[in-house]
Amino acid sequence: MATSAHVTTQQQVEAANASGRAPVVFVHGLWLLPNSWDRWAGVFEEAGYAAISADWPGDPDSVEEAKANPELFANVSIGEVADHVQSHIDALDRKPALIGHSFGGLLVQILAGRGLSAATVSISPAPFRGVLPLPISALRVASVALRNPLNKHRRAVPLSFEQFRFGFANLADEDEARRLYDEYAVPTSGEPLFQAAAANLNPWTEAKVDSANVDRGPMLILGGDKDHTVPWAITKAAYKQQRDNASVTEIVELPGRSHSLTIDEGWREVCDLALAFVQRFTT
DSSP states (O other), X not given: XXXXXTSOHHHHHHHHHHXXXXXXXXXXXXXXXXXXXXXXXXXHHHTTOEEEEEOOTTOOSSXXXXXXOGGGGSSOOHHHHHHHHHHHHHTSSSOOEEEEETHHHHHHHHHHHTTOOSEEEEESXXXXXXXXXXXXXXXXXXXXHHTXXXXXTTOEEOOOHHHHHHHTOTTSOHHHHHHHHHHHOOOEESHHXXXXXXXXXXXXXSSOOOTTOTTSOOEEEEEETXXXXXXXXXXXHHXXXXXXXXXXXXXXXXXXXXXXXTTSTTHHHHHHHHHHHHHHHOO
């Protein structure tokens, strides 16, 4: 059964425990909601897993509600989201596989570093402490929030269609980009962007990953070569932070793919790569 934005994460956790199936927890990033994983959840359910699309604190039930109430997203930090998702993981009877995109890709690395993952797929992960490249296109996307200090705590940050087109759907045609924007794009908390931007200047930052934990588990890092928000240089730098872990660590560059790779017309290719990796290490 595919998950839905109208089925709470707690209900999905309860259903996973009742099913006895191996759980897979999906974690979304900025400007998206759990519904961005609905098709992925369906694929993993058909493969025999119990799919859980984790919410962030304050996530509403629908894109429509999110756009009508942007204040719901203000003032949520990376650490608060990580702890919130961990509370769902702690309620599971079995250690799950974790799959995340963008800031969700960073979050699943944080959670894997806490020893909470059976297998992790981190897709176009947001930068964290130790990841040094900051390409111009990534700074342009982040500047939507960073250019106004009030966005750090007090405001939710929406994307205009033009900003979404540049940051997510730069390879899509006008019609697909508009469909993705209308179907998925919501305002977001600006604080994680400030935290990631300052991670290498702040030794106490929440944007940090324990890549050395021997209980981290196997990890696959995926990224697109045409991604403006998390360019390949950032994805590769994240892999370099993880590759010395005792567990399996792999990286795959996806040619001709942008930041919308989990939701656009080519989503199934990425989903199948993630599924194959998870199947290697879970039952």
